[in-house]
Amino acid sequence: xxxxxxxxxxxxxxxxxxxxxxxxxxxxxxxxxxxxxxxxxxxxxxxxxxxxxxxxxxxxxxxxxxxxxxxxxxxxxxxxxxxxxxxxxxxxxxxxxxxxxxxxxxxxxxxxxxxxxxxxxxxxxxxxxxxxxxxxxxxxxxxxxxxxxxxxxxxxxxxxxxxxxxxxxxxxxxxxxxxxxxxxxxxxxxxxxxxxxxxxxxxxxxxxxxxxxxxxxxxxxxxxxxxxxxxxxxxxxxxxxxxxxxxxxxxxxxxxxxxxxxxxxxxxxxxxxxxxxxxxxxxxxxxxxxxxxxxxxxxxxxxxxxxxxxxxxxxxxxxxxxxxxxxxxxxxxxxxxxxxxxxxxxxxxxxxxxxxxxxxxxxxxxxxxxxxxxxxxxxxxxxxxxxx
Ligand SMILES: Nc1nc2c(c(=O)[nH]1)N[C@H]1C(S)=C(S)[C@@H](COP(=O)(O)OP(=O)(O)OC[C@H]3O[C@@H](n4cnc5c(N)ncnc54)[C@H](O)[C@@H]3O)O[C@H]1N2
Ligand code: MOO
Numbered sequence: 162x163x164x165x166x167x168x169x170x171x172x173x174x175x176x177x178x179x180x181x182x183x184x185x186x187x188x189x190x191x192x193x194x195x196x197x198x199x200x201x202x203x204x205x206x207x208x209x210x211x212x213x214x215x216x217x218x219x220x221x222x223x224x225x226x227x228x229x230x231x232x233x234x235x236x237x238x239x240x241x242x243x244x245x246x247x248x249x250x251x252x253x254x255x256x257x258x259x260x261x262x263x264x265x266x267x268x269x270x271x272x273x274x275x276x277x278x279x280x281x282x283x284x285x286x287x288x289x290x291x292x293x294x295x296x297x298x299x300x301x302x303x304x305x306x307x308x309x310x311x312x313x314x315x316x317x318x319x320x321x322x323x324x325x326x327x328x329x330x331x332x333x334x335x336x337x338x339x340x341x342x343x344x345x346x347x348x349x350x351x352x353x354x355x356x357x358x359x360x361x362x363x364x365x366x367x368x369x370x371x372x373x374x375x376x377x378x379x380x381x382x383x384x385x386x387x388x389x390x391x392x393x394x395x396x397x398x399x400x401x402x403x404x405x406x407x408x409x410x411x412x413x414x415x416x417x418x419x420x421x422x423x424x425x426x427x428x429x430x431x432x433x434x435x436x437x438x439x440x441x442x443x444x445x446x447x448x449x450x451x452x453x454x455x456x457x458x459x460x461x462x463x464x465x466x467x468x469x470x471x472x473x474x475x476x477x478x479x480x481x482x483x484x485x486x487x488x489x490x491x492x493x494x495x496x497x498x499x500x501x502x503x504x505x506x507x508x509x510x511x512x513x514x515x516x517x518x519x520x521x522x523x524x525x526x527x528x529x530x531x532x533x534x535x536x537x538x539x540x541x542x543x544x545x546x547x548x549x
Contacts, residue, residue, distance in 0.1 A: 162428040164533075165461065165496050166477065171423060172437055172466050173475040175444045179327045179395060186315055189307050191368045192325035193471040200299040200318035203292035207237075208256040212287040215247040215269055216260035220282055228274045232257055247276055262286035304472045306368070326472040329369045332394035332443075333357050334387045336377045336402040336411060337450065355519060356400055356455035360448075363459045367467040369396075384414040394443050395470060398463065401450025403434040411447050412436055420445055428533060430495040431516030432458040444470075451516040457498045457528065460547060480530060480545040483508045488539050492531040500525035501546060508546055525549055 163171075181195045210216065210232070217226060226247040232238035234253035241258035242248050248257050256263070262285035270277045294317070301315060307323070315323065340354040341347045357373055364371035372394070377387035379402065391397045402411040416422050420438040422445075427435050431454035436447025446463065448455045460478065469475040486507030499510035500521050510529050511521050527546040538544065 162426045162433070162495070165427060165429050168425050168427045168429075168435055169462060169465060169477055171425065172444075172446065172462055173469055175437055175439055176466050176469040176475065177444070178472045179329060179470055181324050182327050183322050183324050185322050186312060186320065189315070189323050189325060190309060190312050192307055192323075192328075193368065193468075193473055194301065194303040194305050194307055194311075194323055195326045195472055196324040197300045197303045198315055198318065198320045198323055200295050200297055200320070202297050202319055204294040204317050205253075205289055205291060207291055209289045209291075210250045210252055210254050210256055210263050210287060211289050212263050212265050213251050214263045214265045214267075214287070215276060216242055216250045216257055216263055217247050218242055218244055218259050218261055220262060220264050220278055220285070222278060222280045222282055224278045226276050226278070228271075228276060230257075256288050260288075263288060304474075306468075306471075306473065326470075329395045329467055329470040330393060331364050331369050331371045331467075332391040332397045333360055333364075333371055333373045334377050334384075334391075334397065334399045335373075336379065336384060336387075336399060338379045340376050340401075342376070356448075356450075356452045356459075359452070359456050359519075360398065360400070360459050360463070363456070363464070364467065367464055368471060369467050379410060381410060381414055381417075384410055385418070388414065388418055388440070391440075391443060396444045396446065396466070397440060399436070399445070399447045400455050401448075403436055403447045403449050415440060415445060415447070428495045429457075429461070430493070430497045432461070432498070433495070435462070449516075452519050453500070453516040453522050456519075456522060457516075460528065460549070461498065478547055480547060482543050482545055483527075485509065485538055485540050485542050485544055489531075489537065491537045492533065492535040494533050496533055497529075497531040498547070499529040499531060501527045501529035503527040503546065503548070507540070508544060 229246045230238045231249040232254040233251050237255035238248045238257045242260045268279040335354045335357045339351050341351050361371045374390045377384045399411045402409045420440040422438040425435045434449045438445050448458045484507040487509040501508050501510045530545040
């Protein structure tokens with residue numbers, strides 16, 4: 162058995178980053194920026210008022226001034242403001258030449274074109290200098306997965322389109338005579354395919370383009386037919402048929418199709434059997450069939466591989482740490498990804514950890530990671546976890 166980190170390194174060695182494409186900003190959220198984007202102008206491009214009030218050259222309690230004009234957002238006051246003068250100004254408007262501060266309108270009494278400053282003025286100046294946020298030439302570095310906050314910044318930088326990595330196309334193949342699609346009528350010995358759908362959702366969240374292929378039956382012909390449908394996929398993921406049983410044929414078929422195949426027994430729980438290789442132009446990952454095993458492998462292996470294909474650094478999903486909220490027993494020889502609940506009191510694993518229990522996985526919001534041979538731990542000990 163190999164450690165999880167080594168299995169992941171072997172997957173990274175098979176992952177070739179994909180090419181680039183240009184997309185409009187409106188379609189860029191969640192995509193991986195491939196080439197740094199550069200601001201085309203200063204923001205703000207002029208000294209701007211941060212408040213509604215009056216722009217003045219100086220201010221003292223009780224002073225009187227004459228209002229000589231107005232500066233609104235989008236329509237500046239053309240002249241300059243001198244001693245004894247004020248320009249009515251609004252938030253976001255260009256500050257006129259000669260002004261050193263904005264007096265809040267709450268601190269002013271107005272009578273016609275005359276204003277009197279109040280007795281208690283704040284320190285001001287309520288002026289945002291040109292380029293306070295960023296200067297022309299400011300760069301949003303690549304690679305990075307674009308967040309909504311990044312999109313807002315790019316828009317302000319006047320960047321209407323960005324160069325991103327192509328979305329990884331992923332073909333998902335479920336294998337097994339016992340499986341039918343959700344909504345179909347199962348025979349007495351059949352169950353409903355589940356983790357294919359879970360993995361599809363996970364892949365979508367990761368910015369990939371997943372496609373569910375027809376279920377492959379446990380025969381060489383059916384499996385071969387399923388692989389033939391993978392078309393131009395960058396990654397093909399099989400689910401099930403990965404173990405040592407008589408009906409576990411994925412390795413044999415992939416080998417016949419020319420895959421330079423590696424089979425790993427990974428020292429993890431759940432998710433021991435894992436296959437990997439390259440098949441034509443695609444990367445292949447064979448996941449175990451047990452539903453929770455497939456989903457856990459999705460989080461631990463597939464997610465970092467999608468990031469690597471998308472041009473992000475090849476690294477495991479970073480672990481976080483929290484105190485235990487309950488005592489737990491010693492761990493065995495495999496790294497255990499325990500379905501767990503994280504609350505403000507800490508983290509605790511569910512009692513039932515069988516790798517078939519999707520109902521338990523559904524209640525979990527974290528995977529508590531136990532290193533191999535981790536001794537028994539008591540409430541309060543800090544442990545590692547992956548958020549779900
Ligand atoms: N003698 C041994 N038996 C098993 C071993 C072992 O080392 N020696 N490993 C066990 C472990 S651990 C796992 S995990 C499973 C993995 O087996 P397979 O990858 O071959 O998966 P299957 O046998 O095809 O299915 C297992 C289980 O999961 C259900 N399944 C499969 N695909 C789906 C799907 N897409 N949606 C929902 N459910 C699915 C399937 O019906 C089985 O119940 O092997 C152990 N055995
Ligand atoms: O490796 Mo299996 O995934 O423990 O059930």
